[in-house]
Amino acid sequence: METNSCVSIKGLTKEYSKFTLGALDINIPEGFSTALIGANGAGKTTLIDILCGVTHRTSGDVVYFDGKGDIADPALRERIGYCASTAFFPLAFTAKDIASSMEIAYKSFDRAKFAELCEKFEVDSEHTKKPRNMMKQSDGNRMRTCLASVFARNTELLVLDEPGSSLDPLMRDRLCDRMREYLDDGDGRRSIIFSTHNIADMENAADYAVFMDKGRVIEQGFIEELKEKYVIARGDAENYDKAKSLLMSGNHNRTTFDGLALAENAEELAKLGVESETPTLQQLSVGLLKYAEEHR
Amino acid sequence: MKKYIRSFRLFLGAIPYKQALIFLVVMAFFGVLFCVKDVLMSDSSDFVTGMFQGMSAMIGPVSTIIGVMQLMTLYNSCSPESPGYKFFRSIPDSGVHFSRAIIAGNVFAGAEGIVMLALVYVIFRLAGFDYSGVLLGALILPFATGICNFAGFMKRNIARVIWIVMVLTVSGFASGFLAGAAEDGEPTLAEMFMTDSLPFFIILAAGIILFAVSMILSVRHVREKWGVDKCSD
Numbered sequence: 041m042e043t044n045s046c047v048s049i050k051g052l053t054k055e056y057s058k059f060t061l062g063a064l065d066i067n068i069p070e071g072f073s074t075a076l077i078g079a080n081g082a083g084k085t086t087l088i089d090i091l092c093g094v095t096h097r098t099s100g101d102v103v104y105f106d107g108k109g110d111i112a113d114p115a116l117r118e119r120i121g122y123c124a125s126t127a128f129f130p131l132a133f134t135a136k137d138i139a140s141s142m143e144i145a146y147k148s149f150d151r152a153k154f155a156e157l158c159e160k161f162e163v164d165s166e167h168t169k170k171p172r173n174m175m176k177q178s179d180g181n182r183m184r185t186c187l188a189s190v191f192a193r194n195t196e197l198l199v200l201d202e203p204g205s206s207l208d209p210l211m212r213d214r215l216c217d218r219m220r221e222y223l224d225d226g227d228g229r230r231s232i233i234f235s236t237h238n239i240a241d242m243e244n245a246a247d248y249a250v251f252m253d254k255g256r257v258i259e260q261g262f263i264e265e266l267k268e269k270y271v272i273a274r275g276d277a278e279n280y281d282k283a284k285s286l287l288m289s290g291n292h293n294r295t296t297f298d299g300l301a302l303a304e305n306a307e308e309l310a311k312l313g314v315e316s317e318t319p320t321l322q323q324l325s326v327g328l329l330k331y332a333e334e335h336r
Numbered sequence: 337m338k339k340y341i342r343s344f345r346l347f348l349g350a351i352p353y354k355q356a357l358i359f360l361v362v363m364a365f366f367g368v369l370f371c372v373k374d375v376l377m378s379d380s381s382d383f384v385t386g387m388f389q390g391m392s393a394m395i396g397p398v399s400t401i402i403g404v405m406q407l408m409t410l411y412n413s414c415s416p417e418s419p420g421y422k423f424f425r426s427i428p429d430s431g432v433h434f435s436r437a438i439i440a441g442n443v444f445a446g447a448e449g450i451v452m453l454a455l456v457y458v459i460f461r462l463a464g465f466d467y468s469g470v471l472l473g474a475l476i477l478p479f480a481t482g483i484c485n486f487a488g489f490m491k492r493n494i495a496r497v498i499w500i501v502m503v504l505t506v507s508g509f510a511s512g513f514l515a516g517a518a519e520d521g522e523p524t525l526a527e528m529f530m531t532d533s534l535p536f537f538i539i540l541a542a543g544i545i546l547f548a549v550s551m552i553l554s555v556r557h558v559r560e561k562w563g564v565d566k567c568s569d
């Protein structure tokens with residue numbers, strides 16, 4: 041699919057003493073929601089931190105929107121909404137402090153909308169009598185407040201680090217709806233990047249996926265295209281040894297087996313009596329990450 | 337000035353004002369306590385007498401630390417391990433906001449210290465106490481603020497806390513030493529000040545220089561390093 045990029049990453053690296061991210065080459069499509077998928081330590085948060093100017097890259101280029109490349113540029117930051125996975129705001133802050141800080145920090149922050157979203161997300165707003173500070177709230181409620189603050193701004197790109205991990209299933213569903221609304225309201229100009237472990241729950245929110253393992257990108261593409269590129273193969277255990285060379289990764293028990301394979305191998309698998317079906321994002325993720333783990 | 341206060345509020349919210357209010361209430365409580373000391377000390381209890389001596393020696397230095405503690409909170413909030421760090425790093429003009437907040441925090445620490453010391457001075461005068469603690473507090477204030485600025489960018493929060501604990505400990509020792517010396521018939525700090533105020537002003541000037549240098553270096557450090565893309569290419 042031919043699309044413009046809202047973020048174009050070329051040769052990006054970040055070196056820590058015990059971990060190196062990259063070199064990464066990623067094109068995040070404009071107007072879509074992109075999921076960063078990977079195991080713990082894959083480098084998703086580091087990548088998000090670099091994209092939002094929280095940490096500096098060691099080398100490489102990141103180009104945002106129409107050729108803007110310097111994340112230190114305040115005008116660029118104004119266009120990006122960011123929410124970290126944990127403790128984004130100081131723990132002593134109440135909703136009122138958050139509203140004041142956001143209002144000072146961002147011209148695009150709508151204080152009334154923040155209060156409205158806090159009430160919608162069922163957390164303390166600045167109109168709540170004796171609002172609790174972040175310290176006294178659960179991880180889920182902190183994330184809800186954080187999401188309310190980021191959706192209360194008029195941005196063109198949302199970068200959310202593990203937005204669903206601390207939310208209950210119902211709230212995760214609501215978040216997916218809210219993310220869809222955000223994209224729809226943007227007429228193809230708004231984009232979202234989010235990292236997730238809850239692939240099954242957040243599948244509805246993702247259009248494009250970037251799979252990461254140990255600081256590298258192992259696969260990326262539109263989810264619909266990836267679902268055409270790969271298949272889930274299922275067969276009887278007695279055929280597993282013959283089919284094994286055609287599988288990228290798989291599991292087997294005494295009676296059956298299943299695994300991820302390239303769609304181009306589906307015909308050969310069929311000859312072995314192995315059925316192929318379209319994978320879900322969850323199956324795709326597990327298969328690809330397992331493959332990457334086995335071939336490090 | 338408004339933009340400096342806004343930047344300070346961005347980092348600390350309404351917390352400094354709430355804390356200042358709490359400390360004012362505490363000071364008012366001590367004020368009442370000192371004013372009714374004669375009633376409390378009527379039984380000549382050693383405990384009550386010792387408590388008032390200790391409080392009068394320590395209340396000055398402690399009241400100067402209140403604003404410094406808020407300055408320390410400001411620096412703490414910008415340490416990568418602290419909650420809020422990612423928010424502060426990701427906002428537009430984060431370095432400018434942080435440097436303004438440091439300047440406002442220093443002014444706030446100084447102003448709050450001076451107001452508290454003035455309050456303690458009034459209470460001591462009303463209660464007829466020796467005001468050496470106030471003079472000691474005034475001497476400590478610029479040093480404590482300066483040290484807090486120098487310690488502001490230490491990587492570990494605990495190192496910063498140790499610095500501040502050291503300042504408090506030194507103040508405690510100095511207060512104890514002066515109180516002990518006064519009991520042995522030596523002149524109090526207030527009496528020394530009345531006799532010859534030059535050494536007092538020299539120490540104060542040294543403290544103010546340390547404070548000014550530390551603030552300038554701190555602000556410069558933030559403007560050069562904070563939020564600036566240090567990409568090697």
